[in-house]
Amino acid sequence: MSSENTLRKRLVAEFLGTAFLLAVVVGSGIMAQTLSAGNAAVALLANALATGAGLIALILMFGNLSGAHFNPVVTLSEAWQKNLPAQLALPYIAVQIVGAFAGVAAAHGMFDLPVFFASTHARTGLSQWWSEFIATFGLIAVIISTSRTRPATTPFAVAAYITAAYWFTSSTSFANPAVSLARAMTDTFAGIRPIDAPGFIAMQLLGAACATVLFNWLYPKSSSH
Amino acid sequence: MSSENTLRKRLVAEFLGTAFLLAVVVGSGIMAQTLSAGNAAVALLANALATGAGLIALILMFGNLSGAHFNPVVTLSEAWQKNLPAQLALPYIAVQIVGAFAGVAAAHGMFDLPVFFASTHARTGLSQWWSEFIATFGLIAVIISTSRTRPATTPFAVAAYITAAYWFTSSTSFANPAVSLARAMTDTFAGIRPIDAPGFIAMQLLGAACATVLFNWLYPKSSSH
Amino acid sequence: MSSENTLRKRLVAEFLGTAFLLAVVVGSGIMAQTLSAGNAAVALLANALATGAGLIALILMFGNLSGAHFNPVVTLSEAWQKNLPAQLALPYIAVQIVGAFAGVAAAHGMFDLPVFFASTHARTGLSQWWSEFIATFGLIAVIISTSRTRPATTPFAVAAYITAAYWFTSSTSFANPAVSLARAMTDTFAGIRPIDAPGFIAMQLLGAACATVLFNWLYPKSSSH
Amino acid sequence: MSSENTLRKRLVAEFLGTAFLLAVVVGSGIMAQTLSAGNAAVALLANALATGAGLIALILMFGNLSGAHFNPVVTLSEAWQKNLPAQLALPYIAVQIVGAFAGVAAAHGMFDLPVFFASTHARTGLSQWWSEFIATFGLIAVIISTSRTRPATTPFAVAAYITAAYWFTSSTSFANPAVSLARAMTDTFAGIRPIDAPGFIAMQLLGAACATVLFNWLYPKSSSH
Numbered sequence: 001m002s003s004e005n006t007l008r009k010r011l012v013a014e015f016l017g018t019a020f021l022l023a024v025v026v027g028s029g030i031m032a033q034t035l036s037a038g039n040a041a042v043a044l045l046a047n048a049l050a051t052g053a054g055l056i057a058l059i060l061m062f063g064n065l066s067g068a069h070f071n072p073v074v075t076l077s078e079a080w081q082k083n084l085p086a087q088l089a090l091p092y093i094a095v096q097i098v099g100a101f102a103g104v105a106a107a108h109g110m111f112d113l114p115v116f117f118a119s120t121h122a123r124t125g126l127s128q129w130w131s132e133f134i135a136t137f138g139l140i141a142v143i144i145s146t147s148r149t150r151p152a153t154t155p156f157a158v159a160a161y162i163t164a165a166y167w168f169t170s171s172t173s174f175a176n177p178a179v180s181l182a183r184a185m186t187d188t189f190a191g192i193r194p195i196d197a198p199g200f201i202a203m204q205l206l207g208a209a210c211a212t213v214l215f216n217w218l219y220p221k222s223s224s225h
Numbered sequence: 226m227s228s229e230n231t232l233r234k235r236l237v238a239e240f241l242g243t244a245f246l247l248a249v250v251v252g253s254g255i256m257a258q259t260l261s262a263g264n265a266a267v268a269l270l271a272n273a274l275a276t277g278a279g280l281i282a283l284i285l286m287f288g289n290l291s292g293a294h295f296n297p298v299v300t301l302s303e304a305w306q307k308n309l310p311a312q313l314a315l316p317y318i319a320v321q322i323v324g325a326f327a328g329v330a331a332a333h334g335m336f337d338l339p340v341f342f343a344s345t346h347a348r349t350g351l352s353q354w355w356s357e358f359i360a361t362f363g364l365i366a367v368i369i370s371t372s373r374t375r376p377a378t379t380p381f382a383v384a385a386y387i388t389a390a391y392w393f394t395s396s397t398s399f400a401n402p403a404v405s406l407a408r409a410m411t412d413t414f415a416g417i418r419p420i421d422a423p424g425f426i427a428m429q430l431l432g433a434a435c436a437t438v439l440f441n442w443l444y445p446k447s448s449s450h
Numbered sequence: 451m452s453s454e455n456t457l458r459k460r461l462v463a464e465f466l467g468t469a470f471l472l473a474v475v476v477g478s479g480i481m482a483q484t485l486s487a488g489n490a491a492v493a494l495l496a497n498a499l500a501t502g503a504g505l506i507a508l509i510l511m512f513g514n515l516s517g518a519h520f521n522p523v524v525t526l527s528e529a530w531q532k533n534l535p536a537q538l539a540l541p542y543i544a545v546q547i548v549g550a551f552a553g554v555a556a557a558h559g560m561f562d563l564p565v566f567f568a569s570t571h572a573r574t575g576l577s578q579w580w581s582e583f584i585a586t587f588g589l590i591a592v593i594i595s596t597s598r599t600r601p602a603t604t605p606f607a608v609a610a611y612i613t614a615a616y617w618f619t620s621s622t623s624f625a626n627p628a629v630s631l632a633r634a635m636t637d638t639f640a641g642i643r644p645i646d647a648p649g650f651i652a653m654q655l656l657g658a659a660c661a662t663v664l665f666n667w668l669y670p671k672s673s674s675h
Numbered sequence: 676m677s678s679e680n681t682l683r684k685r686l687v688a689e690f691l692g693t694a695f696l697l698a699v700v701v702g703s704g705i706m707a708q709t710l711s712a713g714n715a716a717v718a719l720l721a722n723a724l725a726t727g728a729g730l731i732a733l734i735l736m737f738g739n740l741s742g743a744h745f746n747p748v749v750t751l752s753e754a755w756q757k758n759l760p761a762q763l764a765l766p767y768i769a770v771q772i773v774g775a776f777a778g779v780a781a782a783h784g785m786f787d788l789p790v791f792f793a794s795t796h797a798r799t800g801l802s803q804w805w806s807e808f809i810a811t812f813g814l815i816a817v818i819i820s821t822s823r824t825r826p827a828t829t830p831f832a833v834a835a836y837i838t839a840a841y842w843f844t845s846s847t848s849f850a851n852p853a854v855s856l857a858r859a860m861t862d863t864f865a866g867i868r869p870i871d872a873p874g875f876i877a878m879q880l881l882g883a884a885c886a887t888v889l890f891n892w893l894y895p896k897s898s899s900h
Contacts, residue, residue, distance in 0.1 A: 046270050060375065290595075
């Protein structure tokens, strides 16, 4: 990466990318719930396809600049693997969280809703925590394996994985602490009660750690193709 | 681009591409509304997927010839960045607008409707204008960032972005002045009242300008990968 | 292409590809109509997505061997452009037609239906003929333009185009004489009355001819990228 | 493949890949049935899109390590073609079967269901067996043809094929003996009665054998592009 890609630009990229990601997740959830006449499967289908399509665009846009993490556990995993200088982890995570809240506010503005209003959507219990563990394990696994063997496909692999994970996990796969915090501030389709966010985040950290260890063994850095 | 790709061919490409784009947007909207038995989410899903799929084909078809703008704000942004000779901007925009109307007429012909009939679909207000600002900002951002870092993916990134934007904006993301004008002439699913088009277009220009400035700073032309 | 790719293999490829294409179109139509509880938009969405996905696979499978035409107007257009030796056009078209009927019979077998039974689905009139003209014009346009400028993307461009064309044309875009003949022999979702097939085929030939002329001017063979 | 890619890693890859595949198929089936309010077409659409998207991610993740078979008939076909050392076939198949059951259990855990409970979903009869023959014939055909002519596209071709096959076969295309066994242990949307699994598996073996013979003739190993 050239010297022009300063820290400032990388942080702007993470801010914008995470903000757009949340605008897509929350905005499409609102639109889907409004239009779907009570058929929750149609609503989740629209929400999942919009998120997957949005991720393709966002990762292609920002991947070459910041790595397109948009996700604190991705940043921590990359720093652990020494793909990201350790001192950048905290700034990355900070702008991701600020960006996530900005994205929720932007979506609310598009749908004439308050800037923030806490979710009442209960998402808790063993099966949901297990879901978040699996979802985040899989996300980090996709990122490490594809970026080390065919990096041009990573944006498509991640987007496809998340589209599937909306459906195969009972939690609809948050898999992202910044997303979990920000979605606590929207009482719409995509919301999560603030009290339930910490349990999700704990399982996300655990899933990401397990995947980082296992996939660094499966795909050691020295093995190139 | 070789010398054979004369202005004439480029303008034909912009005309055909914009006409097909409008035929896809308006035609699939009519089909979707007719078949969806009142479930607006199913209709919008079909409309969004058809538009995204159509854009993949159209941008791949015409990208190497005219740049596949199909959109006056894209043309203005490209001219501002000096990717397009300034004197081509006006001809490009003219054929885009003519093409857009031709596409609406073609779609109406396929569904036994009048050539043109003004829309009565109200799309106005602060939240919709904010939506158009965001939608167009994002579109120009996708184009500049991907075309400067991995141009082979631009057709897919743009199509994915627009598919998502149908869902995450309350305006369903027109993001295109030629589209906004032509969709005023169809009183079907995709229509917009003529009186509401200027507000949309103003916000599209503003969003495109902001994205052009910000993303030229993020991805300066001299930085190549 | 190596000398091993004899005519025999190319004809087997065209036979299998066209048979699978019809099995996908007719089979997914039967499944969609059976399951969709009367919501025709959901049925057409499944039918269109299955067809588009099937086309990606089939064109990638057979493109390097036979060109993956699966369609007499594509074969005629390729022969006209001298991409296919003229004496192969008739054998290609013959196996495409036989393959199309075999595919319908295979689909009927999968759903416990008679081998063939004539459709009663009326598809006629000016607006449907105009639809078939547009649909086939666009298909040939996609093939010529992408195969001359970025041939690796042609399978995806064609599949995306057809997915969109199911929705934006009132005829749901047959765009293929072999498909039109074979779908006359299935009285299911995808059927067309035998008496209506000739009108569709005439417009398909006209659309293909116009696109061949126009796009050979837009993308002359000597212009390489 | 480097010497570091030991057998152990390849078997872990096959285990994880098959487990995730089953978690996606079964988990998304449960979610789809729960949310779709009785519209089976919407449920199957979600199930098919989640499976296709999941396959893109999983094949991209594990393809370079184990070949991403996740399927005993793929392993047998690859061993027959001498792409896989014969002595690896049995270990591959063993971990695929164990992985498949682990994936079903993981999905059940995400949705608060028993670890295993036998399916009561009858899937038998000539038309379903014919469907499994066709489905598996096509799957092996896609793998052989694309991996010999444009291997970078195989993950996308396989995923697209399976998405289509959910819809165009009356059996919804199991096409995989490990999947057939494991889905006998879930009495949910994706289940199959244990008594019906052997018939499916027999037809899958037959379809795979026919495709291996035919496509090795169509695309002989010595022909490279």
